[in-house]
Amino acid sequence: MRTQKKRQEDELHRQQNRSERKTRHGIPDYETSLHPPECGVVYTEYGAVAAGEVLMGLAFGSAPAHAKLADLFHDEPRIFDFIARDPELKGAVIFNYYAATVAGNLAQSAVYDATPTVPDSQNPIGPSGTWSSFTQRGGSQQMTGTISSKIHPTEYALANDMERVSHATNAELYGGIDGLLLARKFPETESSFTDLSRILEAYYSDRGLGPAGDASRVFGACNRFGLVGDESLVPSTEMDLQIRAMAYALYLKTHGPYPLPPAQTVRASIDERVQSVLRLYRDFVASGVNVWKRTDNLSPASNVDIFVNLDLEGKESQEAQSGKNR
Numbered sequence: 001m002r003t004q005k006k007r008q009e010d011e012l013h014r015q016q017n018r019s020e021r022k023t024r025h026g027i028p029d030y031e032t033s034l035h036p037p038e039c040g041v042v043y044t045e046y047g048a049v050a051a052g053e054v055l056m057g058l059a060f061g062s063a064p065a066h067a068k069l070a071d072l073f074h075d076e077p078r079i080f081d082f083i084a085r086d087p088e089l090k091g092a093v094i095f096n097y098y099a100a101t102v103a104g105n106l107a108q109s110a111v112y113d114a115t116p117t118v119p120d121s122q123n124p125i126g127p128s129g130t131w132s133s134f135t136q137r138g139g140s141q142q143m144t145g146t147i148s149s150k151i152h153p154t155e156y157a158l159a160n161d162m163e164r165v166s167h168a169t170n171a172e173l174y175g176g177i178d179g180l181l182l183a184r185k186f187p188e189t190e191s192s193f194t195d196l197s198r199i200l201e202a203y204y205s206d207r208g209l210g211p212a213g214d215a216s217r218v219f220g221a222c223n224r225f226g227l228v229g230d231e232s233l234v235p236s237t238e239m240d241l242q243i244r245a246m247a248y249a250l251y252l253k254t255h256g257p258y259p260l261p262p263a264q265t266v267r268a269s270i271d272e273r274v275q276s277v278l279r280l281y282r283d284f285v286a287s288g289v290n291v292w293k294r295t296d297n298l299s300p301a302s303n304v305d306i307f308v309n310l311d312l313e314g315k316e317s318q319e320a321q322s323g324k325n326r
Contacts, residue, residue: 035129035130035157035158035159035160036157036158036162036165037155037156037157037158038050038129038156038158038169040052041129041156041171043153044204044221045204045291046174046204046221046222046224047170047171047174047221048129048131048156048170048171048174049171049174049175049178050169050171050172050174050175050176051175052175053100053101053102053105053172053175053176053178053179054175054178054179054182054200055179056097056100056179057097057100057176057178057179057180057181057182057183058179058182058183058186058196058199059100060096060097060100060183061182061183061184061185061186061187062186063096064095064097064183065095065096066093066094066095067093067094067096068090068091068093069083069089069090069092069093069094069245069248069249070083070084070089070090072094072249073253073256076256078256079252079253079256082256082260082263083252085263086263086264086267088263088267089263089267092241092244092245092248093245094242094245094246094249095242097179097180097184098180098238098239098242098246099242099246100179101175101176101177101179101180101183102173102176102177102179102180102228103176103180103239103243103246104176104246105167105168105172105173105176106125106274106277106278107242107243107244107246107247107249107250107274108167108168108250109124109125109166109167109168109277110124110243110247110270110273110274110276110277111247111250111251111270111273112250113125113166113168113277114273114276123166123280124167124168124276124277124280125166125168125169125170125173125277125280125281125284126159126160126166126168126169127158127159127160127165127166127169127170128158128169128170129156129157129158129159129169129170129171130156130157130159131153131154131155131156131157156171168277173284174221174224177224177225177228177285178203178221178224180228180234181219181224181227181228181233181234182199182203184233184234185209185219189209202220203219203220203221204220205222206218206220206222207220208220208223222290222291223290224288224290225286225288225289225290226290228285229285240274240278243274243277243278244271244274247270247273247274248266248267248270251266251270252266
């Protein structure tokens with residue numbers, strides 16, 4: 001009797017949740033939505049971009065580091081020993097600025113979305129999305145593609161339902177590519193730009209971070225597809241190795257608690273998935289359109305108010321409080 005009552009209460013609770021999700025200000029039901037919103041995405045004139053990948057690329061570009069695959073599992077003896085017995089796994093090295101940007105996204109897609117039995121037509125990358133709510137002179141409308149600066153995006157809706165959303169959406173790939181490029185460029189830009197805001201403003205403009213002149217030489221989002229295909233900036237062999245190393249790490253972290261097949265079998269499976277994802281990624285880059293316009297007739301950026309919250313701990317917090325008291 002008590003069990004039946006508990007089930008009734010649970011069902012009532014679920015119905016209430018569904019009712020709330022249907023309201024304008026309720027929690028959206030992402031799992032059943034045909035076009036769920038993608039969070040952490042910002043609008044740029046060069047496509048929707050996942051901001052986290054961009055900022056992580058800048059952060060790790062300023063402090064590059066690397067680690068051996070085995071070192072990531074030094075607290076898990078079973079997985080550590082598994083890696084140590086295979087020369088290729090033992091020699092795998094992961095660089096932080098690759099792992100935090102596009103290589104990390106593609107590795108997740110290879111491990112969690114791609115399978116050898118899934119044809120390439122069922123992409124383990126994507127989808128794209130649409131800024132589904134805009135305000136233009138007091139009105140609302142829905143638009144796609146590059147839009148006027150007079151239209152203000154408020155929500156980015158994915159083209160597919162959650163069942164068909166990969167771990168490398170278009171916005172994540174755009175942001176991941178931008179983050180990787182900024183990481184590789186950071187040692188050079190650090191001496192020219194003192195503020196993060198100036199780096200981002202320049203990169204997401206047709207001026208770019210590079211020299212003026214021929215548009216094909218601009219180092220900016222307007223030319224991201226040309227830049228990421230440049231072997232001198234992002235060697236394809238290096239990208240391949242980084243995706244594989246990250247995919248090995250993700251696979252072992254996910255399946256490590258369970259009996260693992262032979263290392264050679266693991267590598268063969270991961271390598272096949274990575275190759276499948278890489279083919280789609282290269283098609284994505286090849287079909288990407290670089291966008292730029294004349295830079296001699298650009299309107300100046302508008303002023304904005306920026307609020308910074310500082311979370312001070314320990315000695316710094318005490319000093320701040322002491323200064324306030326004085």
